[in-house]
Amino acid sequence: MCAAVFGGAAAAFVPCPAHRLAVPRGTRPRSTCADCTAAVATWVRAGAPCRCARPPVWTVTTGVLVTGLLGATIGPAPRLLVLLPAALLGLLLAVIDFRCLRLPDPLVALLAAGTALPLGAGALLAGEPARVGRAALAALISGVFYLIIALLPGAGLGAGDVKLATVLGFVLGFLGWPALALGLLTPHLINGPIAVALLLTRRAARRTALPLGPALLAGALLGILLS
């Protein structure tokens, strides 16, 4: 319950940085509204990034659901203090990926540092070095798995997806092999049917890129919740 309240409140701050960072590669963060060109100079603002935009109902709802589920499943454990901020960073990444098919490197690096360092340090202090080894191996497996897919012709999968999959692989491997398996499989069960439906309803051409980041994050969430 507390986690959901925190998640909802924090998710209200996601739309503003998401709006500013959802720009093409190599472009500076947006400093004006994309619709009405009013100035958007701050990074910290609750609610919509601009007065012309609608309230971020979906973003906040998703934040409440994700953090509420994490809180209810994990309980008051130190791990929750790592995974709640990580979930909100994941939400920011998902919104940006939906908007511009990008997962900015600094945010993925922040997610890596914010999860691998405290989880690894906690396990070492608790005398569980094997857990850290398993997590590192899982990160490698996940990264190589998505790198191979990315190298297939017409995969529509970018370097950002491979990097995010590597980071999520560490977190899932930290929890166990079943969590990693769920995390690797679920994104395809989510994006596969969506791609087929879009093709059948002719809303997408064969080469239309579908963002993989949100599906990767949803798969990782499922792996965490069910492990």
Ligand SMILES: [Zn+2]
């Ligand atoms: Zn505006």
